[in-house]
Amino acid sequence: xxxxxxxxxxxxxxxxxxxxxxxxxxxxxxxxxxxxxxxxxxxxxxxxxxxxxxxxxxxxxxxxxxxxxxxxxxxxxxxxxxxxxxxxxxxxxxxxxxxxxxxxxxxxxxxxxxxxxxxxxxxxxxxxxxxxxxxxxxxxxxxxxxxxxxxxxxxxxxxxxxxxxxxxxxxxxxxxxxxxxxxxxxxxxxxxxxxxxxxxxxxxxxxxxxxxxxxxxxxxxxxxxxxxxxxxxxxxxxxxxxxxxxxxxxxxxxxxxxxxxxxxxxxxxxxxxxxxxxxx
Amino acid sequence: xxxxxxxxxxxxxxxxxxxxxxxxxxxxxxxxxxxxxxxxxxxxxxxxxxxxxxxxxxxxxxxxxxxxxxxxxxxxxxxxxxxxxxxxxxxxxxxxxxxxxxxxxxxxxxxxxxxxxxxxxxxxxxxxxxxxxxxxxxxxxxxxxxxxxxxxxxxxxxxxxxxxxxxxxxxxxxxxxxxxxxxxxxxxxxxxxxxxxxxxxxxxxxxxxxxxxxxxxxxxxxxxxxxxxxxxxxxxxxxxxxxxxxxxxxxxxx
Numbered sequence: 001x002x003x004x005x006x007x008x009x010x011x012x013x014x015x016x017x018x019x020x021x022x023x024x025x026x027x028x029x030x031x032x033x034x035x036x037x038x039x040x041x042x043x044x045x046x047x048x049x050x051x052x053x054x055x056x057x058x059x060x061x062x063x064x065x066x067x068x069x070x071x072x073x074x075x076x077x078x079x080x081x082x083x084x085x086x087x088x089x090x091x092x093x094x095x096x097x098x099x100x101x102x103x104x105x106x107x108x109x110x111x112x113x114x115x116x117x118x119x120x121x122x123x124x125x126x127x128x129x130x131x132x133x134x135x136x137x138x139x140x141x142x143x144x145x146x147x148x149x150x151x152x153x154x155x156x157x158x159x160x161x162x163x164x165x166x167x168x169x170x171x172x173x174x175x176x177x178x179x180x181x182x183x184x185x186x187x188x189x190x191x192x193x194x195x196x197x198x199x200x201x202x203x204x205x206x207x208x209x210x211x212x213x214x215x216x217x218x219x220x221x222x223x224x225x226x227x228x229x230x231x232x233x234x235x236x237x238x239x240x241x242x243x244x245x246x247x248x249x250x251x252x253x254x255x256x257x258x259x260x261x262x263x264x265x266x267x268x269x270x271x272x273x274x275x276x277x278x279x280x
Numbered sequence: 281x282x283x284x285x286x287x288x289x290x291x292x293x294x295x296x297x298x299x300x301x302x303x304x305x306x307x308x309x310x311x312x313x314x315x316x317x318x319x320x321x322x323x324x325x326x327x328x329x330x331x332x333x334x335x336x337x338x339x340x341x342x343x344x345x346x347x348x349x350x351x352x353x354x355x356x357x358x359x360x361x362x363x364x365x366x367x368x369x370x371x372x373x374x375x376x377x378x379x380x381x382x383x384x385x386x387x388x389x390x391x392x393x394x395x396x397x398x399x400x401x402x403x404x405x406x407x408x409x410x411x412x413x414x415x416x417x418x419x420x421x422x423x424x425x426x427x428x429x430x431x432x433x434x435x436x437x438x439x440x441x442x443x444x445x446x447x448x449x450x451x452x453x454x455x456x457x458x459x460x461x462x463x464x465x466x467x468x469x470x471x472x473x474x475x476x477x478x479x480x481x482x483x484x485x486x487x488x489x490x491x492x493x494x495x496x497x498x499x500x501x502x503x504x505x506x507x508x509x510x511x512x513x514x515x516x517x518x519x520x521x522x523x524x525x526x527x528x529x530x531x532x533x534x
């Protein structure tokens with residue numbers, strides 16, 4: 001059997017507070033290959049912290065524990081900071097929700113892509129510039145030369161997000177963690193950005209962890225879905241089987257969405273069962 | 281109830297709203313759906329009087345409206361905003377947030393009105409003296425709705441009222457808005473980027489793009505894909521989930 005791209009066993013993230021230890025992620029386990037894996041949950045479910053744990057990029061005060069956290073045979077729990085820095089950006093990348101907070105406001109966007117590329121390769125500045133232009137083209141930006149020289153405030157949200165994706169993908173990572181990458185975008189731009197990610201997974205064989213609150217979107221975009229609730233994975237499904245979900249939380253989450261095809265009367269409301277917080 | 285003709289709003293060189301006309305009948309729920317920057321929120325801001333720079337004609341409850349509005353107008357027409365974290369004062373208790381509009385409009389019997397408004401949005405007396413940070417996002421939006429209802433308005437303008445909420449909380453707030461409209465026979469104008477939310481609450485919608493109404497249609501026609509304009513068809517298709525093939529066919533409509 002081949003080594004999985006990502007192998008997570010019993011991942012836990014907790015915070016020390018004046019009132020005791022608050023457990024945010026409580027024993028998450030999964031493996032994935034070069035596929036599109038969705039992590040779905042509501043706010044506070046632990047989905048973002050799970051994604052950030054993969055890059056060991058947790059907020060200050062967070063404590064990370066895991067029986068196993070292996071990326072392509074590399075033990076991330078045992079890795080020293082220098083090893084992690086080398087992996088991040090080059091082989092492991094992350095795209096966040098809002099490009100406004102991720103881009104440097106006083107540097108042209110093209111230079112930012114080139115800088116990210118230079119940090120992880122021995123290319124010359126000219127080569128890095130060419131690479132940045134090629135990446136802008138790869139994310140379907142129509143006039144890459146013009147856009148290269150723009151500052152972040154001069155680009156729209158959709159374009160900003162495509163620039164972030166171009167920057168993260170320039171070093172050709174093996175795994176991309178995308179945390180709500182399209183939530184700030186309009187539906188049509190969202191479809192275009194997803195198509196770019198989709199093609200990168202199928203053409204370059206990249207693995208994608210797609211974190212989202214949007215069940216409909218994840219079901220139509222990803223291959224597999226982990227449903228998180230209260231810091232645990234309550235259900236793992238093939239995306240196409242979401243309609244046949246077993247767990248009452250997953251089913252409730254699907255049912256409470258207003259349907260374009262029409263819902264008669266009131267929407268079903270989710271009744272939370274305290275037992276969902278216990279291990280399954 | 282509301283009649284708007286040739287509404288135009290310009291911010292410097294940009295025409296944010298471009299000759300928009302529509303009417304909303306008494307007790308009707310009318311929705312505007314559009315992407316960011318389409319001008320949908322600006323239409324609501326002009327109606328409510330928050331944006332005074334506009335041209336066109338506007339009649340609300342048979343009274344032609346100009347730039348300045350009467351106090352009675354502001355009582356009868358109320359607005360609910362997207363983000364209850366931002367629209368409630370962090371240093372004011374729920375009680376104070378609800379008492380303020382009563383004081384402004386010179387309404388008496390605060391005690392009875394406040395407890396009734398809280399009950400109506402599904403909050404108990406235990407929430408009355410809490411601060412916003414002691415409430416969940418859904419509870420905060422309920423407070424924002426109670427603050428609006430306490431003035432016994434006739435028209436509610438809802439600007440993305442559930443976009444900042446989790447889907448399970450969104451369902452509760454949508455049910456609440458449905459119930460209130462039924463019980464109080466209110467007129468709604470709802471603005472959202474989410475087509476499913478708009479079609480859930482409204483029977484008739486306008487599709488807006490780049491300041492213009494692309495088309496107005498009833499929800500039954502939309503559901504049956506009986507749309508006239510390609511922009512609407514594209515929006516509908518993109519709202520139905522990800523489709524690799526559809527991504528190729530998307531175009532930007534000016």
